[in-house]
Every structure is written in structure tokens, then in C-alpha cells.
Amino acid sequence: MTTPHDASWPAAEAEPAPAALTPADVADAARLVSFGLQAKLLPARDAEYAELVRRHREDPAFARLADAVATGLNLVVLEVSARAGMALAAAEESVFAVRMGDYSRRAASETTDRFLHGLAHLAVAAMAFPRPEDLADEGYLGRITVNGVDAFVRQACRRLEEQAELTGDNTDPSSDAPGLEAAWRVWARRSTTGATKDARRLSGSTIGITGKAVAFLVDSGFLQKASDDAGGTYRTTARYQLQVRDLAGSAAMAELIDLGVVPVTDGSATLLPADHSDELVADAGLPFHSL
Amino acid sequence: MTVIADQPAERELRPPAQGARPAPGPAADEGLARRLKALACTAPLHDLDNRKVNLAGEYGGYAMAEVGLAAIDLVTLHMDFDTGADREIVLARLLPRVAAQSPDRPGAEHQRVARWVLESLINVGSVDRGFRAVYGTFDADGGYVRRDYDFKLIEEVPGPDGGVYLRTTDEAVNVLVGALDTDVTSAQIAAEVKLEVLIRRGRLADAQLAAEQARYRTVQYAETLRRVLDATRRNVRAVDWMQAVPDLIDEALDHIADRYRHENAILTNIRRARDEAEEPSHKRQAAELVDIVKDCIRRHTQLQARLLEAGPLFRAEQDRQAFAAPTARSGIDLYGHLLAPVLRLPIEQAIRPTDAFFAHGAGLRTPTAVRVADLVDLLLTPPVEREHLGAELPDPDLVATPDDSRFSEAQLEAALDLLDLPPDAPRRLSGLLAEARRQDPELPYLVALLAVHAASPPVGTAYRQGEERLLFAVDDGATLADPEFGGADLIVGSALLDAVGMAADRKDAR
Numbered sequence: 001m002t003t004p005h006d007a008s009w010p011a012a013e014a015e016p017a018p019a020a021l022t023p024a025d026v027a028d029a030a031r032l033v034s035f036g037l038q039a040k041l042l043p044a045r046d047a048e049y050a051e052l053v054r055r056h057r058e059d060p061a062f063a064r065l066a067d068a069v070a071t072g073l074n075l076v077v078l079e080v081s082a083r084a085g086m087a088l089a090a091a092e093e094s095v096f097a098v099r100m101g102d103y104s105r106r107a108a109s110e111t112t113d114r115f116l117h118g119l120a121h122l123a124v125a126a127m128a129f130p131r132p133e134d135l136a137d138e139g140y141l142g143r144i145t146v147n148g149v150d151a152f153v154r155q156a157c158r159r160l161e162e163q164a165e166l167t168g169d170n171t172d173p174s175s176d177a178p179g180l181e182a183a184w185r186v187w188a189r190r191s192t193t194g195a196t197k198d199a200r201r202l203s204g205s206t207i208g209i210t211g212k213a214v215a216f217l218v219d220s221g222f223l224q225k226a227s228d229d230a231g232g233t234y235r236t237t238a239r240y241q242l243q244v245r246d247l248a249g250s251a252a253m254a255e256l257i258d259l260g261v262v263p264v265t266d267g268s269a270t271l272l273p274a275d276h277s278d279e280l281v282a283d284a285g286l287p288f289h290s291l
Numbered sequence: 292m293t294v295i296a297d298q299p300a301e302r303e304l305r306p307p308a309q310g311a312r313p314a315p316g317p318a319a320d321e322g323l324a325r326r327l328k329a330l331a332c333t334a335p336l337h338d339l340d341n342r343k344v345n346l347a348g349e350y351g352g353y354a355m356a357e358v359g360l361a362a363i364d365l366v367t368l369h370m371d372f373d374t375g376a377d378r379e380i381v382l383a384r385l386l387p388r389v390a391a392q393s394p395d396r397p398g399a400e401h402q403r404v405a406r407w408v409l410e411s412l413i414n415v416g417s418v419d420r421g422f423r424a425v426y427g428t429f430d431a432d433g434g435y436v437r438r439d440y441d442f443k444l445i446e447e448v449p450g451p452d453g454g455v456y457l458r459t460t461d462e463a464v465n466v467l468v469g470a471l472d473t474d475v476t477s478a479q480i481a482a483e484v485k486l487e488v489l490i491r492r493g494r495l496a497d498a499q500l501a502a503e504q505a506r507y508r509t510v511q512y513a514e515t516l517r518r519v520l521d522a523t524r525r526n527v528r529a530v531d532w533m534q535a536v537p538d539l540i541d542e543a544l545d546h547i548a549d550r551y552r553h554e555n556a557i558l559t560n561i562r563r564a565r566d567e568a569e570e571p572s573h574k575r576q577a578a579e580l581v582d583i584v585k586d587c588i589r590r591h592t593q594l595q596a597r598l599l600e601a602g603p604l605f606r607a608e609q610d611r612q613a614f615a616a617p618t619a620r621s622g623i624d625l626y627g628h629l630l631a632p633v634l635r636l637p638i639e640q641a642i643r644p645t646d647a648f649f650a651h652g653a654g655l656r657t658p659t660a661v662r663v664a665d666l667v668d669l670l671l672t673p674p675v676e677r678e679h680l681g682a683e684l685p686d687p688d689l690v691a692t693p694d695d696s697r698f699s700e701a702q703l704e705a706a707l708d709l710l711d712l713p714p715d716a717p718r719r720l721s722g723l724l725a726e727a728r729r730q731d732p733e734l735p736y737l738v739a740l741l742a743v744h745a746a747s748p749p750v751g752t753a754y755r756q757g758e759e760r761l762l763f764a765v766d767d768g769a770t771l772a773d774p775e776f777g778g779a780d781l782i783v784g785s786a787l788l789d790a791v792g793m794a795a796d797r798k799d800a801r
Contacts, residue, residue: 037657075655090655098653100646113418115638118645121652122633126625135623147449156626156634170324172438175425179639181439186638189441191420192448194413195378195455204418207449220654231449248652249623252633252644259640261632 029066036086039221084238120213146231157184331424352393375456506587512543706737717784
């Protein structure tokens, strides 16, 4: 079902089309893209959308046309299928891309806040797909809670703090070089939550930041709210899996490798410390909490 | 200090002849840093008294550092394991001390002071809601480095009901409840200091709290172990049976051994308290504590039994799962490949992968495009009345229900008047009944009910709610001679509760 994309495909437009495409076909192709832009809409909910998705699958010429429309709009087609609809992602510099400054005003000026917001998104994805096979399995539905994500990151931070203590490192950052502060400390020292005058979440707290990320992902059609338990419980959608697996994960990984950090990949990633820590943190019931 | 000159030499192989140098070396530097950190933890308290002059109004009469320390004590005593201390309870308990410091000022001001102190200790104004102190150390090359030490005294945590609760941090417990020269981040020391102080001072109620908290930790160990075993049943390789789980089991066994020691200390103390206690309430408290300690020991035994089962279960599951076919995997492990390495990086580097993840993982937004023609229309349209109130509710048809209560308000008032006895003159129930019968033939029933109810008065609740007097009834064996009622001729009286004094005692004793 996945439509493969490589850089060479626009050349296909030059090929002679078997059947002449009419302006009506172009309108249909654009209509399919516009459905794809409505991230929360699913083909199962809209007969016209379902029909266009079916046509995309069965009519290669139409598929190429629809993909061309998307590319012209600076969009990347991740998949066209009945389960995800036309899953689109904004290419860089696209008018559809979300900029951090629009996402959070504070994040535009404060490096630490920008990092915390980005990390919250990464942590949500890591909690939603804790094992590598969860990203590969198309039937997998991730489940996260806002408090759980925060607790999960805090647990990871505490682990790093303990490791630093074992090796006797002083992790307190130098006052002259705040940029050298270890990333985990930034999350750990931010308050978890806080009382506000109007009984809303304290937006600068880590739960507030995670809550914002999750609410944003709901609007992007990546998560669906399941209940209000534990700060909000959410399920993942097929689109989120595609977005994380095909785009976000590799983009972040490329940056990481560019920084010279090469995580060990031996194919059997379950043996990394990731998984047992997931088991221990799942649902914010942290062990060994102090008095 | 001579540390600067000495530091580089410290890393070389030191000839034994140089052993007698006067400079203390990096270990002393570390100790100094530790004490500087401990000292920093007290700064917010001193700061309270310095900042009180900035408050609008006359606040010179309040000892803010004392109120602050009392607030930390209150939060420490009131927090339990799964949530924390309720902010309103802490504020209410703090008020008597604030009021005692400046009794002729209005109550609203006392509340304002209590709230101000608590919010200052949380440091509500800052984005991290914490404090930062700068201290200097010498790095490995002998260079002097200023470092930021971030700490919190009281932190806000989410409760299971979605509310916000307060917890004192390990730093606050170690420095401000324990002593000054301790490792300020050790949770274990914090717990032990607390318990030992409590036992040494004979604070039974608090020792009970600590024992309950230790029991909770035992439950937590059991819960963690259960989760690990569940995970093992699903996937043996998802759980680190090489290190993490053996460590967990060792830790839990140490915890059990340790708790046996502490609970024996508590038991010794209870026995002494019980033997020396004259008052029945103290004896009862001691007896309750025995029950709790017994339950603790029972849970420790239970945990120990489960710990013994863990090994065999692992071996059985390993045998069963070793033959399962491997599943397909995708290339990327979000935690192991991305999140964990990112957290290790310095923030100026870590921001690049997180920015990339955000840019590609947050989804897309369709920008709003407005035509000028629409804009004019839009701006000229009168605002729509917002229907946030929803549809109009139909007026409910109310039917007056007959008042079927047996006693009227006036009767209740009369009965309470009758039972409003002076604390030094308790009365027999028979006399009260006779007097009630003279006022109203129905009244004796109500008086009898209230008297029977007072036979087992909720002292603890009344004390917690800060009530000043409490009705009680005691059976001394006399038989009631009354035409309508039978049973014991109770002695009914009212007891004065020194709620304020008791709350103050509680704090002074610490």
C-alpha cells in the first residue's frame, strides 16, 4: 500500500500518459490532497475520501498526479491507504511546516524552553513506541499518559544522575558556560507541576510542556484522547507511527550522527537499556521514591 | 588556600615523601563544595526575613525563617508516598504559629504571611520553581570554576486526583530537618535521620507515620517486582536479569533487613511508652502502633517470599521463550538510539536533534489565508453573542417535600443548649432527661441520642479539625432509672481540647 517515493519520480510527468488526464482529474487529485491536509479526517468517515484513496491505489496515473500536486505544495506523501488516508508531512520551508516560534512564544527566545518542548515530543514518541518492533508493526496502537511521559523522562534523568554520581562527576554546570549543562539536568530541575491561580496546568512545568505537546499532536491527527486519567490518556494513530518512523526519527538521528554520537546498532535493539526501564516506569508509579 | 598550587600534582603519581603536605587536596574541595551546597539550602530561609521589609505593610513582627522552617516540617510530616501534603492543610496548620507571633494583627494578615512564606519556599515567581546558588570548585586542571547548584525545598507534584500536592525535597529534609554536614541528595539518609530523630524524641505519632511510610515502600518494592515478573512472562529479554533485577532483589532484601532493625527500635520505644504512659489515649496509641508494626513485618515477610520466587520464575520463562521465533524489527529504537543519547549531551548540542524531531514530528498546520474582501466583511460583522451558556434549561417543577425529620431545628437547639455543660461540672444522664422532659416531652429522645453518640467521641477528628470542646459520655456502672429509657446512667460532660497548644507543642518538640 505504501507509495514509494524517490527523487526521480517527477520525471514521470514527462512520460506519455496512457489515458489523457482531464482538468477534472487534476481537481480530484487536489481534492485528495486537501483531504490529506485535514489530518483528523479518515477515509472510513468520508465516502468521497475513501473513493479517492481507492482510485489512488488502483489508477497509477491518478496516483502520480495526486503525488505531483502534493509535491508542488511542498508536501511529502508518507502513505496513501485506507487506514491512514493520505498521510502528508510538511517538507522543510513549506508553508505548512510548524515553526517552534509559533508553537510556543517562550521557546522562540529561551534555549532551555525550546529544548524542553522538543524533548517532550521525542519522549511522547518514545513512550508511544517503546520497542523497535512497535514502530514496524502496522497494527500496533501505542498508549501514553501525560504524567507517564514526564515520569518516564524523569526516571531516565535520575538514571543518568546516578551514573554521574557513580563516576564521581560534578554535573553542576559552570556559571560561565550554561550551554554545557547536561540536557537531562534541564528537565530534572524544571518543576513537575505547579498550582496556578486559575486551576490550569502551569505551562512552564514539565507536565504542562508535555500536555501541550500531546494536545498539539491530537490536533495533528497523531493521537486520540482516550480518557482524562493520569493527566490525560491517549492512543496513537497510524499517521503518527508513519511520521515518527519515516520522518522524525531519522531526521533526529541524522542530527545526532552529525554531532558525532553514534548509538550502537546491532539490530537487536531490545537489549539496550531502553526496555526494562520502560517496564519499570510504565504509569508513573516510580519505584524507590524518597520520603 | 593552597589548593590551586596543589591540585595538578594531585593527579600525578605521588611520591611518598610528599605525603605530609598541608593542602587538603580534591577530597577536601569536594567536602567544601558539599557544605557550600548545604549552606545554600538555608539561604531561602534567611532570605525570607530579608525580604519581609519589601512587603507592603508592617511585617516586622513575624519571624519568617521560623515560619518557613515550620512549613517545611509540616509538609514533611503530612506527605505520604503516593501524593504529597495538601497545601490547604499545611496552611491551616501553619496559622497558629503565625498568629502567635503577632496576636493582635488581623487573621487575614496571618493568612497572607503563611501563604507568602509557602510560596516563597516553592519560589513561585521563577520558571523552574526552584533556587540556584553559585559555588566555586577547582577542576582537574587546577582552574577555578563557578558552578550553578540548582535545588528545590518544597516541590509541587501531581496527585492521583489531578490536584497539586506539596513534597519536601531530599535537600530540604537532609539540611533543614536533619543536619548540615550530610550528603544533601541522599534519600536514604533523609529517611533514616527522620526516623531516628522521631524515635529519640519519643514522638509516637510521627514514628507511626514513618513506619507507615516504610510499609509503603515495601509495597512499592513488591509492586516493582510484580511488574518485572510480568514483563518477564511476556518477554524475558525485555528485563535486565543480568544486573537490574538482581540489584533490585538485593536492594529489596537490604530494605527488609534494615526495616526489621528499625521496627525493633520502634517496638522497644513503644513498650517503654506503653509502660510509662498514664493516660489511656497514649496506651491506645501505642497499641495501634503495635498493630501497624506487625502489619509492616507481615508485608516484609510477604515481599521476602516473593523475592525467593523470582529466580525460579525467570529460569522457567527463559526455557519457555528461548524457542520462540524472532519477530520483525524496524531499525530505530526511539529510546535507546535517540532519547537516551540526547539526554546525555550538553544542552547546546542536544537541541539540534530535538529541534529536528519537532520539525518533522509535530505534524503540519494549514495556514489561514484571508482575502481583503473577507477581512472587511469580517471586521464589520458585529460580534456574535457567544452561546457558552448552552441551551436554556427548563424551569424544574419543584414539589415541596414534607418535612419528615423527627425533631425540629428548635428542638435540636434546645437539646444542644441543655448539653452545653461547663467543663468542670459533668452531669448524670438521668438529670438531663428529667430536665428535658420538663421542657418538651419529645426532647428526652434527642438528648438520649446525643448522649449515646457522645459515648465514643471522635477525639482524633475533633483534634484534627481544631475544635475546642468535645461532648463525652462515660459509663460508670450506674443503672438508669427512667420511665422511658433503660441502660446505663451515663455521666455526660464536655472536655476542653487545647488544639492550639497541642499544635504548637508538636512543632516545638521537633
